[in-house]
Amino acid sequence: MNRIVRRGLVNLVGLAVAFLFAFPVYWMVISAFKDTNDIQTYTPVFFPVPTLDNFVHAINAPHFMEYLGNSVFVTLSTLALALVVGFLAAAVVARVRIRGRRGFLILVAIAQMAPFEALLIPFFLVLRDAGMDNKLTSLVVIYFIFTLPFTIWSLRGFIAGIPVDLEEAAMVDGASRVGAFVRVTLPLLWPGLVATATFCFITAWNEFLYANSLMRSTYTLPVWLVSFQTNFGTDWGATMAASTLFTLPVLAFFLIVQGRMVGGLTAGAVKG
Amino acid sequence: MGVIETQAAEVRRKASGPAVAPSPSVRMRRAVGRSLPYLALLPTLVAFLLLLGYPVLRLVETSLQHWGLKELFSGTTTWVGLANYQRILADPEFGTVLVRTFIFTAACVGLTIGVGTLVALLMERLNHLVQVLLSVAMVLAWATPIVTGVVVFQWLFDSKLGVVNWAISSVGIFGNWLNHSWFETGPSTFGIIVLLIVWQAVPFVALSLYAGLLGIGVDLHEAARVDGASERQIFWHVTLPLLRPLILMLTFLSIIWDFKVYTQVYAMRQGGPDGQTVTLSVYSYIVGISQSHYDIAAAVSMVMVVLLLIVLIPYIRTMIRSQEEA
Numbered sequence: 112m113n114r115i116v117r118r119g120l121v122n123l124v125g126l127a128v129a130f131l132f133a134f135p136v137y138w139m140v141i142s143a144f145k146d147t148n149d150i151q152t153y154t155p156v157f158f159p160v161p162t163l164d165n166f167v168h169a170i171n172a173p174h175f176m177e178y179l180g181n182s183v184f185v186t187l188s189t190l191a192l193a194l195v196v197g198f199l200a201a202a203v204v205a206r207v208r209i210r211g212r213r214g215f216l217i218l219v220a221i222a223q224m225a226p227f228e229a230l231l232i233p234f235f236l237v238l239r240d241a242g243m244d245n246k247l248t249s250l251v252v253i254y255f256i257f258t259l260p261f262t263i264w265s266l267r268g269f270i271a272g273i274p275v276d277l278e279e280a281a282m283v284d285g286a287s288r289v290g291a292f293v294r295v296t297l298p299l300l301w302p303g304l305v306a307t308a309t310f311c312f313i314t315a316w317n318e319f320l321y322a323n324s325l326m327r328s329t330y331t332l333p334v335w336l337v338s339f340q341t342n343f344g345t346d347w348g349a350t351m352a353a354s355t356l357f358t359l360p361v362l363a364f365f366l367i368v369q370g371r372m373v374g375g376l377t378a379g380a381v382k383g
Numbered sequence: 384m385g386v387i388e389t390q391a392a393e394v395r396r397k398a399s400g401p402a403v404a405p406s407p408s409v410r411m412r413r414a415v416g417r418s419l420p421y422l423a424l425l426p427t428l429v430a431f432l433l434l435l436g437y438p439v440l441r442l443v444e445t446s447l448q449h450w451g452l453k454e455l456f457s458g459t460t461t462w463v464g465l466a467n468y469q470r471i472l473a474d475p476e477f478g479t480v481l482v483r484t485f486i487f488t489a490a491c492v493g494l495t496i497g498v499g500t501l502v503a504l505l506m507e508r509l510n511h512l513v514q515v516l517l518s519v520a521m522v523l524a525w526a527t528p529i530v531t532g533v534v535v536f537q538w539l540f541d542s543k544l545g546v547v548n549w550a551i552s553s554v555g556i557f558g559n560w561l562n563h564s565w566f567e568t569g570p571s572t573f574g575i576i577v578l579l580i581v582w583q584a585v586p587f588v589a590l591s592l593y594a595g596l597l598g599i600g601v602d603l604h605e606a607a608r609v610d611g612a613s614e615r616q617i618f619w620h621v622t623l624p625l626l627r628p629l630i631l632m633l634t635f636l637s638i639i640w641d642f643k644v645y646t647q648v649y650a651m652r653q654g655g656p657d658g659q660t661v662t663l664s665v666y667s668y669i670v671g672i673s674q675s676h677y678d679i680a681a682a683v684s685m686v687m688v689v690l691l692l693i694v695l696i697p698y699i700r701t702m703i704r705s706q707e708e709a
Binding site: 230340 | 416420434435441450455519522523524526527528530533536538539543544546582586643645650664667668672677684687691695698703
């Protein structure tokens with residue numbers, strides 16, 4: 112009996128912890144659907160009659176569409192650039208025993224831990240000199256170097272996880288080295304590419320320091336969201352609607368990855 | 384590449400008839416084939432050189448020069464040696480910011496690792512359903528973009544309409560907290576920022592440690608129990624020592640992340656009230672970007688990098704070693 116009570120208590124604590132972690136997100140979403148009366152009250156409303164007014168308000172706010180476009184452009188460009196360049200390097204370090212491989216890996220590891228917060232001043236000065244400040248392409252280049260080391264590191268792991276035997280079998284059947292890699296390993300690499308892309312997406316989509324410091328008018332959504340809160344400080348409903356809209360793509364990406372990762376990388380590809 | 388590749392080459396050679404000296408075009412193709420891997424690494428190497436190596440050099444250079452608004456437009460600078468470093472080290476404000484950053488980092492890291500470990504141990508003891516609920520809740524917190532987190536916490540802790548003040552007041556025993564302003568004093572504002580960081584950082588730590596716990600398995604615990612060890616003894620003498628390398632890595636990572644954190648601190652109150660929540664990275668931003676003292680900001684950033692290296696070097700060494708074993 113004592114044991115059952117203890118198990119019950121432990122699970123109750125688990126539920127309480129889950130509630131604490133989920134509550135801020137729940138409160139954001141629920142506030143986004145409240146009308147002004149339900150927001151402007153000392154006694155919070157937990158189950159409001161939903162309204163879309165706040166979303167309409169947020170989308171029609173100055174610059175939302177423009178900065179959304181900027182964010183999408185910067186994020187997708189970063190993702191494409193990092194994946195292509197990172198994939199080339201990852202394929203080599205995972206599959207070819209070349210000289211300087213160890214040195215290259217150490218370089219990637221160091222680059223991955225580079226404190227970019229400390230490189231803001233030189234990036235600012237260089238871009239000012241080149242007349243490249245306030246340009247979205249500058250952000251793309253910077254986010255590309257933020258994400259490239261992890262992209263290589265992560266893809267290298269995924270490629271190494273796919274047995275080289277499969278490629279060798281294809282080569283026995285007459286395929287070339289590169290041909291075997293492209294036809295055999297690449298199709299198995301999708302989950303790894305998606306997982307890595309998620310990381311690139313989230314980094315570029317969320318970045319605030321550089322977007323706020325290097326741009327003067329062509330901002331991205333994180334800068335907009337923070338200034339929206341300052342400018343519309345009392346309109347919490349619209350602020351939460353804007354936050355919800357900004358969060359949705361990230362959550363979607365997280366969910367896609369979770370789904371794709373299940374099932375394993377090469378399940379069934381190699382027997383025994 | 385082993386036997387199979389040699390066999391493959393053998394098969395191909397046999398198929399193409401008796402061995403003859405390779406023609407010039409074949410030799411050419413082989414040379415291209417040999418340089419192909421290096422060609423594939425080239426874009427990355429160029430990117431590292433131009434976008435990491437050069438900025439680092441410029442950072443060092445700027446920290447040794449006189450670099451203000453005037454120099455930004457004239458383009459000519461003067462070398463001043465270590466004067467910028469002497470200036471910040473003599474500045475009591477820099478000292479205050481540095482000590483504040485250390486305390487802030489210690490609070491964030493300590494709480495993240497402590498709470499993360501407790502949540503991981505809790506996960507192990509839950510029903511399947513509650514376990515799934517807790518995992519989903521943690522992924523929600525983890526996936527929340529940082530700026531969203533900042534804006535949502537400002538709303539939760541709003542003095543007039545915030546749900547937190549209502550909740551504390553409703554309990555009854557703490558008195559009336561309606562209209563309590565959380566962002567009026569430095570320590571209180573820091574409390575909210577630390578809470579936000581810990582809320583977002585615990586999921587990664589807890590889920591990693593939980594995976595580590597699963598790896599230990601039940602056999603060892605079973606064996607310890609048979610030998611008469613209590614639950615507490617098992618935790619201190621079996622579980623914890625086995626988790627130690629993982630906890631150490633997570634601690635290193637947390638220190639690296641929290642020491643240089645910028646967005647949460649700046650976006651919450653721009654370093655306010657009255658500059659009381661200015662940490663090292665925010666200080667470097669304010670001095671450099673807002674006040675155009677690029678030289679001083681570069682020196683501050685250099686101090687940040689050097690301090691980070693103390694933690695970074697052992698971390699990178701461990702990371703490379705673990706990759707090579709894999």
